[in-house]
Amino acid sequence: MRPVIGGALLLLGVSSLPVLAGNGEVITKPPGRATTCTPCHGRNGEGQPARGIPRLAGLNAEYLERQLDGFNNGARKNRVMLMIASDLSNDERKALANYYAGMTTPKPETAPADQAVIAAGAKIAATGDPSNDLPGCGQCHGAAGLDAGANFPRLAGQSALYIEKALRSWKAGDRKVDPMGVMANVANKLTDDQIKSVAAYYESLPVAAPAPTPESRP
Ligand code: HEC
Ligand code: HEC
Structure with a gap:
């Protein structure tokens, strides 16, 4: 239905x-x-x-x-x-x-995006765009887009369409919840292509950190 x-x-x-x-x-x-x-x-x-x-x-x-x-x-x-x-x-x-x-729901199936688009998004997430003073998203959202605390929401596994919409809503001035206004500053520097690729990248990430393997346990 x-x-x-x-x-x-x-x-x-x-x-x-x-x-x-x-x-x-x-x-x-x-x-x-x-x-x-x-x-x-x-x-x-x-x-x-x-x-x-x-x-x-x-x-x-x-x-x-x-x-x-x-x-x-x-x-x-x-x-x-x-x-x-x-x-x-x-x-x-x-x-x-x-x-x-408190919910640990698995990620719904989505059609995978183009690998080149995801790779371009991964680059923005890691290093931003130095030519435009854009910081890497991971600086605030965590390297894997996971668990960066109350201020910086988890982006891993969030839907690409929604992430695109969220970034455009900051550009339009429709989202003013964060007291420092950092995301409006970030979003205003992003081109449409960058929005699409970074959104595809975060959608592609797993929603939870992989369970530690026996070797990686302390
Ligand atoms: C300087 C720190 C900082 C950087 C860098 C940053 N963000 Fe954020 N981001 C935030 C904060 C703070 C919030 C929470 C805003 C709020 O509470 O409304 C947020 C929220 C978001 C959300 C909303 C998530 C949701 O569930 O609605 C998205 C999407 C997002 N950021 C994407 C990005 C992307 C993409 C980049 C890199 C291009 C980036 N952010 C870089 C601080 C940052
Ligand atoms: C008719 C559909 C609908 C219903 C019912 C609904 N939502 Fe939403 N919700 C949305 C949409 C669409 C958005 C995205 C809004 C935006 O783009 O800013 C959203 C966004 C949110 C967000 C922001 C998420 C984020 O990552 O920033 C929260 C929190 C939320 N909803 C909680 C709830 C809760 C709790 C309920 C039930 C009491 C609820 N919603 C019922 C459609 C709905």
Whole structure:
């Protein structure tokens, strides 16, 4: 079934099933509202790469909460997420952020991008574009685009379409959640081709660090 926005919004009024918080605690009373999110973000927070709907699973809890607060107060402009977030209490936003942060959902299958495009993106991620004072993305987002803390969201395995959209929204001035405004500065330096290649690169990365092999364990 193809989820429709109207249907999803109708669900907002419905009280929901118990959900697990990030710490494994069962939330049996509101804010158990994750059923509202599943038509778009998927049952396990995997997102919908083909529609540019972001993956939420495994993103940092503080980051997710900051984004929900940002949709609610208009610092991050998105019509759908404004309606969703403004219907949630502060406690519900926190509980949902913890819930998705605790998920270790595998990456949905996507058609692999052209290897040359991915390689061009890997270069931007590693070294940026010195001719244009563009820092490498990895300086803030981590070498593998994973787990760089509350300020720098995980990019590994995020959908390319969504990453492209996010970078364009900074160019358009529609995203002002980070207090230092660093991403607007980064995005404004990126050409369309660079946006496409760096987005394809991050989509291609695994969503979790590989488990340590016996030899690599201390
Ligand atoms: C009708 C579809 C829809 C529903 C329902 C929905 N979302 Fe979203 N969500 C989106 C879209 C589209 C975006 C991307 C917005 C943008 O481009 O800025 C998004 C973005 C987000 C983000 C930002 C992610 C990031 O990486 O920065 C968070 C957090 C989020 N949604 C949480 C939720 C939660 C929690 C719920 C349920 C209470 C929910 N959403 C319900 C469509 C939806
Ligand atoms: C100086 C540090 C810094 C550098 C360099 C940087 N970023 Fe970011 N990035 C951030 C911060 C901080 C945020 C969180 C912004 C927020 O909270 O809204 C972010 C968020 C993002 C997001 C949003 C993720 C999501 O889930 O919505 C994307 C996409 C992104 N960066 C891509 C890039 C790319 C691509 C590059 C390299 C071209 C890059 N960043 C370089 C600091 C940085």
